Amino acid sequence: MIWVLIFPLLSSFLLVVFGKYLSKKIVSFTAPLSILISFIISLFYFSRASEGIIYKIYNWISVGNLKIDIALKWDPLSSVMVLMVTGVSFLIHVYATGYMHEDKSFSRFFAYMNLFTFFMLVLVLSSSIIMMFVGWEGVGLCSYLLIGFWFEKESASKAGMKAFIVNRIGDLGFLIGIFWILYTVKSADFDLINAAAVSGKIPVAIASLIGILLFIGATGKSAQIPLYVWLPDAMEGPTPVSALIHAATMVTAGVYMIVRLNGLFSVAHFASTVVAVVGVFTAFYAATIAITQNDIKKVLAYSTISQIGYMIFAAGIGAYSAAIFHLITHAFFKALLFLGAGSVIHAMGGIQDMRKMGNLRKYMPVTFYTFLIAGLAISGIPGFAGFFSKDEILASSYFSGHKILWSIGVLTALLTAFYIFRLIFMTFYGKERMDEETKHHLHESPKSMTIPLIILAFFAAIGGYVSLPKFISEHSIWEEYLHKIIYVKSELHFIHSIELNLTLLSSALAFLGVLIAWYLYVKKPNLPIIISNKIPFIYKLLLNKYYVDEIYEFVFVNPFVFGSEGIYEWFDKPVIDGTVNGSGKTTLFLGKLLSKLQTGQIRDYIYSILFGVALLLTLLLMGV
Amino acid sequence: MICGYSVIFLSIVLFLIGIAIFISKKTFIMMLIGAEFSLNAINLLLVFFSKVKNNLDGQIFVIFSLTVAAIEVATGIAIAVILYRKHKIQKREDLKELKG
Amino acid sequence: MLETIIFLVLALIITGGGIYILLSKEPVYSVFALVVSLLSMAGIFALFGATFIAALQIIIYAGAGVVMIVMAVMFYKYEHNSLTKLKKWWLGALLLFVLFLDLSAILFKFEKSALSLNPTSTVELSKEFFKHYIYPFELVSVLIIVGIVGVLIFAKERKNK
Numbered sequence: 001m002i003w004v005l006i007f008p009l010l011s012s013f014l015l016v017v018f019g020k021y022l023s024k025k026i027v028s029f030t031a032p033l034s035i036l037i038s039f040i041i042s043l044f045y046f047s048r049a050s051e052g053i054i055y056k057i058y059n060w061i062s063v064g065n066l067k068i069d070i071a072l073k074w075d076p077l078s079s080v081m082v083l084m085v086t087g088v089s090f091l092i093h094v095y096a097t098g099y100m101h102e103d104k105s106f107s108r109f110f111a112y113m114n115l116f117t118f119f120m121l122v123l124v125l126s127s128s129i130i131m132m133f134v135g136w137e138g139v140g141l142c143s144y145l146l147i148g149f150w151f152e153k154e155s156a157s158k159a160g161m162k163a164f165i166v167n168r169i170g171d172l173g174f175l176i177g178i179f180w181i182l183y184t185v186k187s188a189d190f191d192l193i194n195a196a197a198v199s200g201k202i203p204v205a206i207a208s209l210i211g212i213l214l215f216i217g218a219t220g221k222s223a224q225i226p227l228y229v230w231l232p233d234a235m236e237g238p239t240p241v242s243a244l245i246h247a248a249t250m251v252t253a254g255v256y257m258i259v260r261l262n263g264l265f266s267v268a269h270f271a272s273t274v275v276a277v278v279g280v281f282t283a284f285y286a287a288t289i290a291i292t293q294n295d296i297k298k299v300l301a302y303s304t305i306s307q308i309g310y311m312i313f314a315a316g317i318g319a320y321s322a323a324i325f326h327l328i329t330h331a332f333f334k335a336l337l338f339l340g341a342g343s344v345i346h347a348m349g350g351i352q353d354m355r356k357m358g359n360l361r362k363y364m365p366v367t368f369y370t371f372l373i374a375g376l377a378i379s380g381i382p383g384f385a386g387f388f389s390k391d392e393i394l395a396s397s398y399f400s401g402h403k404i405l406w407s408i409g410v411l412t413a414l415l416t417a418f419y420i421f422r423l424i425f426m427t428f429y430g431k432e433r434m435d436e437e438t439k440h441h442l443h444e445s446p447k448s449m450t451i452p453l454i455i456l457a458f459f460a461a462i463g464g465y466v467s468l469p470k471f472i473s474e475h476s477i478w479e480e481y482l483h484k485i486i487y488v489k490s491e492l493h494f495i496h497s498i499e500l501n502l503t504l505l506s507s508a509l510a511f512l513g514v515l516i517a518w519y520l521y522v523k524k525p526n527l528p529i530i531i532s533n534k535i536p537f538i539y540k541l542l543l544n545k546y547y548v549d550e551i552y553e554f555v556f557v558n559p560f561v562f563g564s565e566g567i568y569e570w571f572d573k574p575v576i577d578g579t580v581n582g583s584g585k586t587t588l589f590l591g592k593l594l595s596k597l598q599t600g601q602i603r604d605y606i607y608s609i610l611f612g613v614a615l616l617l618t619l620l621l622m623g624v
Numbered sequence: 625m626i627c628g629y630s631v632i633f634l635s636i637v638l639f640l641i642g643i644a645i646f647i648s649k650k651t652f653i654m655m656l657i658g659a660e661f662s663l664n665a666i667n668l669l670l671v672f673f674s675k676v677k678n679n680l681d682g683q684i685f686v687i688f689s690l691t692v693a694a695i696e697v698a699t700g701i702a703i704a705v706i707l708y709r710k711h712k713i714q715k716r717e718d719l720k721e722l723k724g
Numbered sequence: 725m726l727e728t729i730i731f732l733v734l735a736l737i738i739t740g741g742g743i744y745i746l747l748s749k750e751p752v753y754s755v756f757a758l759v760v761s762l763l764s765m766a767g768i769f770a771l772f773g774a775t776f777i778a779a780l781q782i783i784i785y786a787g788a789g790v791v792m793i794v795m796a797v798m799f800y801k802y803e804h805n806s807l808t809k810l811k812k813w814w815l816g817a818l819l820l821f822v823l824f825l826d827l828s829a830i831l832f833k834f835e836k837s838a839l840s841l842n843p844t845s846t847v848e849l850s851k852e853f854f855k856h857y858i859y860p861f862e863l864v865s866v867l868i869i870v871g872i873v874g875v876l877i878f879a880k881e882r883k884n885k
Contacts, residue, residue, distance in 0.1 A: 058859065602655075606643075606646065606647050607647070607815060607816065607819065610647075610816075610823065611819055614819055614822040614823045614826060617826035617827070618822065618826055621826060621829050621830070626731050626839050626841075627728075628834065628839060629831060629834070629836070630732075630735070631731075631839070632831050632834065633831060634738070634739070636831065637739060637824075638738060638739065639827075640820050641739070641742035641743065641745075641746060642742070644746055644816070644820055645742070645746050647816045648746065648813065648816065653751065653796050653797055654751060656793070657745060657755070657758050657793065660758070660785075660789070661742055661745070661758070661761070664761075664765055664785075667765075667777075667781075668765065668768065668769075671769055671772055671774045672772065675772050675773060675774065675839055675841075675844075676839055680844070680848065680849055680853075681852075683774055683776070683844060683849060684852065684853050684857055686774075686777050686780075687777070687780060687853070688860065688864060690780055690781065690784050691784070691864050691867075691868065692867065693785070693789070694784050694788060695868055697793065698792060698871055698875050699871055699874060701792055701795075701796045702874070702878040702879055703878065704796060705796060705879065706878050708799075
């Protein structure tokens with residue numbers, strides 16, 4: 001089992017060390033191959049997953065009662081995740097060999113990508129929360145490296161920094177949560193944590209607090225309100241990176257973490273409610289922003305935030321298997337959307353503004369049809385993957401009594417269909433708005449890019465059939481498979497006739513969304529501008545993403561700037577002006593005094609060390 | 625029977641002698657010898673406790689400590705030699721780059 | 725009784741070697757004193773029954789390590805006037821004295837312990853070593869490689885300078 005992890009790591013290591021000497025051909029062969037091997041190995045072990053095996057590798061930390069092993073957990077949940085991660089990652093690697101072909105740091109790119117896959121596998125395979133945190137930080141690091149991959153571009157390196165810092169805020173909460181768990185449960189093992197929570201060893205209030213702390217970590221990594229601001233900026237990275245990290249795998253880590261600790265979260269009702277509310281509001285909020293964005297990748301970024309909001313929502317209301325189901329289907333169709341967008345950007349020579357595209361359907365048929373399938377899937381048109389998973393979430397929320405949240409979720413489904421078909425119609429239909437030169441270069445992407453698209457499109461189309469709605473079949477393969485890892489089974493009763501109506505309603509809304517998009521962007525392309533002129537306030541609000549970046553800048557960044565400037569103006573200056581030996585000079589003097597300590601003489605340092613040790617020992621012995 | 629106190633006492637004395645050598649000598653190589661001396665005192669302590677507690681961990685740590693000390697000597701000497709060859713520095717007073 | 729005498733003799737030799745290094749002004753003699761001390765330390769290890777450690781001590785320390793130091797000492801061109809009087813020696817002496825008092829005070833916090841002198845079997849030691857310490861062992865080997873490469877890079881003459 002450990003070999004699943006070793007191959008990506010090995011390949012990444014090789015590429016880092018020997019990357020300079022390897023030809024592009026070898027690199028584009030080894031990097032996807034290592035992932036493919038991992039995928040095959042995990043397929044091979046798949047049948048054993050239902051038993052839930054733990055592969056212990058090494059006894060990592062053993063302090064008193066606390067024992068933390070480096071161990072891999074191979075159970076239904078992790079097996080599904082590993083298959084998804086390696087499978088999607090492999091396809092994206094293949095795609096990237098075509099997409100990144102012109103780039104000069106070809107091998108560096110694949111080294112990071114392989115490293116990322118390795119850390120992601122560590123995250124999903126870990127059996128203890130500490131090891132999960134290692135993977136959690138590892139993927140964060142790789143995400144930072146890959147967002148800032150084109151570090152010559154200032155905006156790219158700034159976006160990388162932003163992602164890193166925003167994630168640190170979330171990680172702080174996550175870390176405190178982990179420590180609290182270690183303190184109360186005296187173990188980091190997921191099974192023991194869940195068991196302790198379910199059996200009531202953790203008081204409910206504390207479980208809620210821990211749950212909220214962990215969820216703060218999830219909001220950072222999974223880009224939820226209020227820490228989502230890094231994800232749209234993360235689109236500065238190469239498109240395969242956006243597809244792999246910021247759509248399919250890493251950003252769903254928060255959902256995975258909540259589902260992994262479902263025992264804890266189902267006890268902590270308050271935390272679960274917070275999770276559900278934040279999730280559904282993020283879904284709605286990000287969908288409204290996605291309507292107005294003109295950058296093709298930004299639309300997809302907000303769509304990702306919105307879809308993850310759905311998953312978080314599902315996890316919050318206790319529909320854990322639905323959350324993971326949506327996670328997997330989303331991985332397929334969102335990776336496909338990003339790769340399709342990448343294919344478009346590739347053909348357009350780097351232009352991402354949808355206002356400069358149009359009628360691309362004629363030039364790139366494969367990209368168009370696969371993109372269309374993904375669009376159908378995400379908007380929940382019956383028959384495609386997204387339909388099944390989204391409906392399961394919405395039905396669960398309805399039947400668990402969260403009617404208000406359910407109505408917001410349904411509204412979001414309408415918005416989803418609208419913005420994604422707005423994107424499709426703007427890009428692939430209508431007038432050709434690009435300039436002549438770009439038009440001249442338009443071409444279908446190479447085979448290495450289109451084949452992954454086709455495979456992903458296949459899964460985006462049929463992936464949903466593993467879990468049919470309850471009114472068709474009471475037994476869902478998916479739910480039965482994941483049954484074992486869920487600690488508190490939900491007692492929801494799905495009333496078939498109502499469920500059927502709900503499904504009809506949401507499908508109708510999806511079709512409505514598509515229709516509105518068609519009417520506004522194909523039939524009457526002038527109308528959107530008229531509308532946006534009619535309600536300039538709302539349009540501007542949405543276009544500028546509710547000014548959240550500006551608000552954050554104002555609330556969190558500016559006080560520091562203002563504060564320091566204020567101190568300079570109102571404190572430093574008068575003091576310096578007023579007195580001859582002002583505070584500035586005092587500081588300078590103190591600094592000089594302190595710098596005398598830095599003598600550069602080794603012996604003085606040894607003396608100070610000895611002095612410290614002697615002092616400490618004496619104090620200890622005197623029993624102070 | 626060897627008295628346990630005497631072994632620990634010997635270790636303390638050797639450790640302090642090592643530090644004394646380290647701070648009183650002026651050339652890098654002699655300082656290195658002092659450091660080695662102190663390390664050896666600690667090794668003695670490790671072996672002693674390993675025997676008293678009948679636990680092999682102590683001796684295993686001595687093996688590690690020996691190895692690391694060997695590397696340390698090699699690197700330390702390389703630095704000393706390079707300082708001498710490039711900058712003609714062999715006394716620590718001459719090394720003033722670290723001064724604040 | 726016999727082992728106590730042997731131990732005391734060896735301890736005296738080591739301490740004497742240390743004090744000689746401390747006071748001597750001749751680097752080559754100091755290194756020889758170091759060798760004598762290290763060999764006596766190996767004797768103490770052997771006396772305690774840690775025969776394998778004793779062997780390692782002779783091979784690695786007294787052998788390889790000291791050879792390197794001797795080589796380096798011979799490379800140096802010593803300026804003999806370098807041994808000027810130490811400044812602030814009283815400060816160091818004071819600190820060391822305080823440390824000595826502290827450590828001796830700690831010494832008496834230990835229980836009086838009996839020392840078993842029967843030899844440790846190397847087989848047992850290596851079994852333990854390779855069972856529980858295999859990863860640290862590999863890491864140390866990496867450290868050695870890093871050390872070797874580092875020293876080589878240090879020592880290499882750079883032609884362009």
